[in-house]
Amino acid sequence: MENGAQQTPATTTPPSPPMPKVGVAVFLLKGSKVLLGKRLSAVGHSTFALPGGHLEFGESFEECATREVKEETGLIIDKTEYLTVTNNVISEKVHTVCVFIRAVPADINQKPETLEPDKCAGWDWYEWNNLPKPLFGPLEDMVQSGFNPFPTT
Numbered sequence: 001m002e003n004g005a006q007q008t009p010a011t012t013t014p015p016s017p018p019m020p021k022v023g024v025a026v027f028l029l030k031g032s033k034v035l036l037g038k039r040l041s042a043v044g045h046s047t048f049a050l051p052g053g054h055l056e057f058g059e060s061f062e063e064c065a066t067r068e069v070k071e072e073t074g075l076i077i078d079k080t081e082y083l084t085v086t087n088n089v090i091s092e093k094v095h096t097v098c099v100f101i102r103a104v105p106a107d108i109n110q111k112p113e114t115l116e117p118d119k120c121a122g123w124d125w126y127e128w129n130n131l132p133k134p135l136f137g138p139l140e141d142m143v144q145s146g147f148n149p150f151p152t153t
């Protein structure tokens with residue numbers, strides 16, 4: 001270099017290995033029904049899943065549940081309660097620790113809207129005893145294990 005300054009050696013950052021993410025999924029309950037939508041995302045394409053998404057930095061689980069349901073369906077949720085957590089290795093690249101929250105719609109007459117049509121074909125209420133097929137893998141596993149999201153009265 002003409003001015004004698006030292007040139008910083010070029011560094012290459014090695015690719016970081018994939019990391020598990022935190023998901024939050026919501027059992028939105030209305031009577032004996034649960035809200036499900038057919039996924040259009042690459043992960044779990046064409047399977048029925050709960051509304052939900054990834055936890056953002058600084059969010060509580062309940063805040064994430066409220067935000068994701070609003071973003072995906074327009075519904076305002078109420079009575080959010082933590083239910084359980086599952087560890088889901090979904091593919092070689094997707095590993096999600098998913099927190100499940102139970103909630104009810106604030107207004108039972110409000111209709112869900114398909115606000116992210118690239119991610120979901122549409123939302124509907126399904127009887128817990130007559131769920132559509134195929135369910136998203138992690139949800140199917142929970143159903144097979146006998147998990148029941150409804151409060152015991």
Ligand SMILES: Nc1nc2c([nH]c(=O)n2[C@H]2C[C@H](O)[C@@H](COP(=O)(O)OP(=O)(O)OP(=O)(O)O)O2)c(=O)[nH]1
Nearest residue numbers: 023024025049050051052053054088096098138139
């Ligand atoms: N939505 C949803 N996610 C679930 C369920 N079960 C389960 O393990 N997850 C996990 C896997 C997903 O990789 C993760 C995040 O949900 P998502 O795939 O709907 O994420 P998203 O695109 O809507 O959200 P984002 O990345 O924009 O925040 O949560 C479920 O029933 N519904």
Ligand SMILES: [Mg+2]
Nearest residue numbers: 051052053072
């Ligand atoms: Mg989602």
